Amino acid sequence: xxxxxxxxxxxxxxxxxxxxxxxxxxxxxxxxxxxxxxxxxxxxxxxxxxxxxxxxxxxxxxxxxxxxxxxxxxxxxxxxxxxxxxxxxxxxxxxxxxxxxxxxxxxxxxxxxxxxxxxxxxxxxxxxxxxxxxxxxxxxxxxxxxxxxxxxxxxxxxxxxxxxxxxxxxxxxxxxxxxxxxxxxxxxxxxxxxxxxxxxxxxxxxxxxxxxxxxxxxxxxxxxxxxxxxxxxxxxxxxxxxxxxxxxxxxxxxxxxxxxxxxxxxxxxxxxxxxxxxxxxxxxxxxxxxxxxxxxxxxxxxxxxxxxxxxxxxxxxxxxxxxxxxxxxxxxxxxxxxxxxxxxxxxxxxxxxxxxxxxxxxxxxxxxxxxxxxxxxxxxxxxxxxxxxxxxxxxxxxxxxxxxxxxxxxxxxxxxxxxxxxxxxxxxxxxxxxxxxxxxxxxxxxxxxxxxxxxxxxxxxxxxxxxxxxxxxxxxxxxxxxxxxxxxxxxxxxxxxxxxxxxxxxxxxxxxxxxxxxxxxxxxxxxxxxxxxxxxxxxxxxxxxxxxxxxxxxxxxxxxxxxxxxxxxxxxxxxxxxxxxxxxxxxxxxxxxxxxxxxxxxxxxxxxxxxxxxxxxxxxxxxxxxxxxxxxxxxxxxxxxxxxxxxxxxxxxxxxxxxxxxxxxxxxxxxxxxxxxxxxxxxxxxxxxxxxx
Numbered sequence: 001x002x003x004x005x006x007x008x009x010x011x012x013x014x015x016x017x018x019x020x021x022x023x024x025x026x027x028x029x030x031x032x033x034x035x036x037x038x039x040x041x042x043x044x045x046x047x048x049x050x051x052x053x054x055x056x057x058x059x060x061x062x063x064x065x066x067x068x069x070x071x072x073x074x075x076x077x078x079x080x081x082x083x084x085x086x087x088x089x090x091x092x093x094x095x096x097x098x099x100x101x102x103x104x105x106x107x108x109x110x111x112x113x114x115x116x117x118x119x120x121x122x123x124x125x126x127x128x129x130x131x132x133x134x135x136x137x138x139x140x141x142x143x144x145x146x147x148x149x150x151x152x153x154x155x156x157x158x159x160x161x162x163x164x165x166x167x168x169x170x171x172x173x174x175x176x177x178x179x180x181x182x183x184x185x186x187x188x189x190x191x192x193x194x195x196x197x198x199x200x201x202x203x204x205x206x207x208x209x210x211x212x213x214x215x216x217x218x219x220x221x222x223x224x225x226x227x228x229x230x231x232x233x234x235x236x237x238x239x240x241x242x243x244x245x246x247x248x249x250x251x252x253x254x255x256x257x258x259x260x261x262x263x264x265x266x267x268x269x270x271x272x273x274x275x276x277x278x279x280x281x282x283x284x285x286x287x288x289x290x291x292x293x294x295x296x297x298x299x300x301x302x303x304x305x306x307x308x309x310x311x312x313x314x315x316x317x318x319x320x321x322x323x324x325x326x327x328x329x330x331x332x333x334x335x336x337x338x339x340x341x342x343x344x345x346x347x348x349x350x351x352x353x354x355x356x357x358x359x360x361x362x363x364x365x366x367x368x369x370x371x372x373x374x375x376x377x378x379x380x381x382x383x384x385x386x387x388x389x390x391x392x393x394x395x396x397x398x399x400x401x402x403x404x405x406x407x408x409x410x411x412x413x414x415x416x417x418x419x420x421x422x423x424x425x426x427x428x429x430x431x432x433x434x435x436x437x438x439x440x441x442x443x444x445x446x447x448x449x450x451x452x453x454x455x456x457x458x459x460x461x462x463x464x465x466x467x468x469x470x471x472x473x474x475x476x477x478x479x480x481x482x483x484x485x486x487x488x489x490x491x492x493x494x495x496x497x498x499x500x501x502x503x504x505x506x507x508x509x510x511x512x513x514x515x516x517x518x519x520x521x522x523x524x525x526x527x528x529x530x531x532x533x534x535x536x537x538x539x540x541x542x543x544x545x546x547x548x549x550x551x552x553x554x555x556x557x558x559x560x561x562x563x564x565x566x567x568x569x570x571x572x573x574x575x576x577x578x579x580x581x582x583x584x585x586x587x588x589x590x591x592x593x594x595x596x597x598x599x600x601x602x603x604x605x606x607x608x609x610x611x612x613x614x615x616x617x618x619x620x621x622x623x624x625x626x627x628x629x630x631x632x633x634x635x636x637x638x639x640x641x642x643x644x645x646x647x648x649x650x651x652x653x654x655x656x657x658x659x660x661x662x663x664x665x666x667x668x669x670x671x672x673x674x675x676x677x678x679x680x681x682x683x684x685x686x687x688x689x690x691x692x693x
């Protein structure tokens with residue numbers, strides 16, 4: 001019987017029931033099913049007798065069938081009460097195992113009205129509502145978790161926080177809602193950090209990591225942060241949910257474990273394990289970059305004796321002070337470690353790609369360390385002295401050494417230093433050690449040469465286009481007592497590195513002024529200019545103008561005959577101070593020539609600002625001038641540039657008539673080079689000038 005029968009009948013009633021989405025059955029007073037709607041029949045057809053009230057076919061007793069299902073007694077009692085008129089309504093919810101899995105339904109039983117006896121039973125699928133309610137309950141429990149929770153809208157405006165958020169950050173809900181998470185920023189992370197965070201959220205929908213945040217009271221603390229994006233059905237972000245945990249204690253414990261594993265507990269320096277790891281990274285890095293690195297082992301001389309006589313606590317204090325002094329000697333990025341006992345190691349990277357220069361840099365650092373560790377130590381109430389022995393080895397791109405091997409080389413070099421008398425340094429590579437020893441020997445000889453005046457000036461003639469004498473360049477020469485000469489290419493760079501160039505430069509200036517005074521009595525020489533090379537360090541002395549002025553006045557020479565030759569490197573350093581110094585000297589009448597022009601950073605931008613008198617074409621452009629069109633173009637450009645700036649031009653390194661002739665054709669009016677004379681003592685220059693060129 002598929003349609004509604006008496007007492008409910010008629011096509012209209014049947015159509016009305018079929019239009020309803022809920023599953024509906026009409027019961028007689030004794031519980032017999034009189035009619036069902038389309039939804040009831042559809043469910044019965046697809047699920048059979050899986051409902052707790054059985055199939056529920058028309059004509060079957062629904063009240064009796066209810067006793068067989070889940071919560072059957074409760075359903076039977078409630079329906080019977082409605083049919084008997086004892087209850088105006090009965091409702092219950094129940095779970096049902098279906099082919100699609102567990103689903104939830106709500107049953108509602110109401111009596112028929114308008115004088116009819118019986119009842120209407122309606123079943124509604126409430127699965128989604130139950131799931132939503134469960135989700136809300138779970139979310140509420142999660143939001144009330146020990147983790148700090150924060151929900152923002154898509155624009156990052158805080159909508160809600162939980163109690164744990166307030167406990168961790170110090171901000172109440174009222175203080176946080178309406179603001180952005182930026183209120184927690186500690187300032188320790190740069191823009192790139194946050195850009196990376198949001199890029200990950202955009203790509204993956206979430207981000208997790210450690211951040212430093214700031215509490216309301218200003219305290220900065222470490223935090224483990226999780227951020228997840230919430231999207232709607234269209235994929236657009238609607239909210240962000242963040243959970244945060246204060247990891248102050250766990251991070252402190254982690255740092256303590258790391259310190260125990262990688263750091264020396266006495267000095268807090270890296271230990272052997274960390275050193276070997278850094279060295280293992282430095283070796284392939286040097287192989288890639290082509291730059292040298294250095295490893296130094298530093299051992300304290302007679303530390304055992306001090307430790308035994310003054311006590312271990314005093315020895316420990318000395319080791320701590322040594323660690324502090326070593327650290328102060330190094331650049332940022334260098335490593336100083338303690339191997340154990342009184343042995344320390346210094347690891348230096350990024351030295352020169354040139355072996356000798358890298359050795360010189362290492363020697364300079366080792367010298368700095370020697371000086372620092374030789375200073376007296378105040379250990380409690382005692383003042384003590386301690387000296388180090390330092391072994392040095394270099395590693396570079398051409399070496400495929402292992403960390404242990406490099407460490408062993410430095411150790412061998414350190415023992416060589418001890419055997420040589422202690423309180424000194426030694427290189428592992430013998431040829432490099434020889435180079436350093438030669439440099440040290442040359443430095444000592446140079447100091448002695450300055451003290452004993454082993455220098456003299458030679459002069460190279462400068463002529464005009466008709467080869468008439470214009471002046472000369474003063475060039476320093478070092479003649480040792482045994483008659484041997486030391487090349488300027490060897491001692492000038494060393495003098496600049498050590499600062500002795502200041503003494504040499506002052507001597508050259510004084511000697512040049514003395515020579516100008518001597519030439520005043522010789523008609524053939526009195527009109528010649530004298531060019532003097534000035535180093536950067538010498539020129540940038542605060543009293544350099546005063547030194548020149550004093551020398552000119554003391555020797556009573558015409559300052560217009562004194563020409564100071566400067567390189568481009570001198571001029572580009574502190575441009576404003578340079579111009580001020582040059583203008584002060586120009587005020588005295590002194591002239592300026594720009595030496596080696598074209599080999600540095602030649603630029604009209606600075607040339608037009610500088611009070612120069614002359615440009616000097618470097619000999620590298622003159623050497624192949626006759627056969628090299630590029631050199632010809634460069635020289636022509638320099639001459640044109642000088643003309644536009646109203647400057648004189650002189651070419652150095654002129655050795656042939658062909659070079660001289662071509663320079664003249666290009667517009668150069670002054671020359672210097674072997675074609676007119678090599679550098680020579682003053683008497684020889686006077687004979688050359690007096691006899692004609």
